[in-house]
Amino acid sequence: MFNDIGPLELVTLVVLAVLVFGPEKLPKMIQDVTRTIRKIRDFSESAKADIREELGPEFKDFEFEDLNPKTFIRKQLDNDELGLKEIRNGFDLKKEMADVTDAVHGRDSESSASSSSSSSGSTGGTVDMTKKREKLDQGERPPFDADAT
Secondary structure: OOOOOEEEEEEEEHHHHHHHHHHHHHHHHHHHHHHHHHHHHHHHHHHHHHHHHHHHHHHHHOHHHHOOOHHHHHHHOOOOOOOOHHHHHHHOOOHHHHHHHHHHHOOOOOOOOHHHHHHHHHHOOOOOOOOOOOOOOOOOOOOOOOOOO
C-alpha cells in the first residue's frame, strides 16, 4: 500500500503528525487509525467470505481480483486453449506493414513480386482507382470489398 513512500517522505509525515496532533494525542490517534483500518479489513474479508459462501462450491477458486477487466483479459489471454500464442508468433507485423506500404505506393514486394508482375501487364503494377466500368461481363461477379463488409 505504501511501497512508493521514501524515507524522507515518511519523516515529513511523522513531523507533520506531531505538529498537527501534538505529542500527547499522537499515540491515541495512531491507535484509532490502526483500529479503524483493522475493522475495515475484517469487514472486507467477512463480506468476501459471505459472497463466496453464497456462490457455492462451483466458485471456490473465484478471486475478486478477476473482476478487474485488465486482470480478467490478461488471465484469459495467458490461457492457451485457443492457440493464440501460435497465431501471435506466426504474425510478422513488420512484414505485413511493409507489404501494405508497398501496395499503397504501387511497388512490388518480395513475396508478391512474381504474382503481381504477371498480372500487372502494361500498367507497371499500379491500378487506376478512378476508372469505373459501366457494366459487368456476362457471368462476372461484382468486385468484393472486404473493408465494406
